[in-house]
Amino acid sequence: MTHLFLSDITPLCNDSFFEFAYKGLPEDKKGKVDKLIFRKDKNLSVGSQFVLVYALEKQGYDFSRLIIKKKKNGKPYVENENVYFSLSHSGNMVLCGVSDFPIGxxxxxxxxxxxxxxxxxxxxxxxxxxxxxxxxxxxxxxxxxxxxxxxxxxxxxxxxxxxxxxxxxxxxxxxxxxxxxxxxxxxxxxxxxxxxxxxxxDWESDVQIHRVDIIECISMIAKSNP
Structure with a gap:
């Protein structure tokens, strides 16, 4: 089954909520955010990370146990599980696809x-x-x-x-x-x-699309990873 998770990350424009979310990122992801100049790009980077975690965990994976690496062409992949994902963002929206088959x-x-x-x-x-x-x-x-x-x-x-x-x-x-x-x-x-x-x-099933509330998403992940 292939699932798409779509989230409006506008709430991250709020400074307090952004700081709350930022503090919940792993150190390497914080470093990636720090390198970005514009706040809009920072918001999208933070939002993308949380939507990715949310999407994979909704599909039954423990994100903390997943080993994510990059191929020579820069495409990220999960090394230790048969799961594929893809991320995209534009405007104020973040999109994450998760599947048992290669996906973009x-x-x-x-x-x-x-x-x-x-x-x-x-x-x-x-x-x-x-x-x-x-x-x-x-x-x-x-x-x-x-x-x-x-x-x-x-x-x-x-x-x-x-x-x-x-x-x-x-x-x-x-x-x-x-x-x-x-x-x-x-x-x-x-x-x-x-x-x-x-x-x-995935030739067998259609794609299902899910709306993700970014506030609920970030709050849920933050509580499970104090």
Whole structure:
């Protein structure tokens, strides 16, 4: 089963709550937060860590016992359990995917559509799909739809942005073009002004998405790890 955990981390804008959450981080994670310049990035970093812990523990894993390492391409993985995860954040939202199979997730706040970005990272058919959209709002919608799907797949494989032009994702007639030849399934969701996508090698079950209250999440983890 593949699960997505979505959380609005806006409460971390409160200084007192941020400090409470920050103090509950492991020392290495505190160091990562300290290196960030902007408060928004610090909030997202802190929120991502807690949502990850919450998501894995909700799936029955003791996070304190998990050994998390990184591959040469920078993709994190769990060394001592058969569980996979992927993190993404944008705007004030954090997204974490957890599965028994390789997974990649992406979330993007739908800000302005930037044509040069599409030209740089998208293949010709993907660019044509955007150009064929009827108006600027539809073009923006198509751009972020394609972007999140591509990034979810690239995060699953560990290729990152550098692999964007190695494959294409073209939604056709409102449906997603099959990527079965690439050995994965792709899923799409929307939440307010955000596009969400997941790429999974789980062929048997659908993706379930869960809303996470960040205050409840952080408070629960802090109490269990005094």
């Amino acid at each position: 997730v992406d979330i993007q706040e739908m800000t302005d559509y930037n044509p040069p970005v599409a030209k740089r990272f998208f293949k010709q058919n993907e660019q044509r799909a955007i150009s064929a959209a009827e108006n600027s709002e539809d073009k923006k919608n198509m751009f972020f739809r394609i972007w999140t799907l591509k990034e979810a797949y690239a995060k699953m494989t560990g290729e990152g942005l550098g692999g964007f032009r190695n494959f294409e994702v073209v939604p056709e007639k409102g449906l997603l073009k099959s990527l079965s030849e690439l050995g994965c399934r792709l899923f799409e969701f929307e939440s307010d002004e955000y596009k969400i996508a997941a790429s999974s090698k």
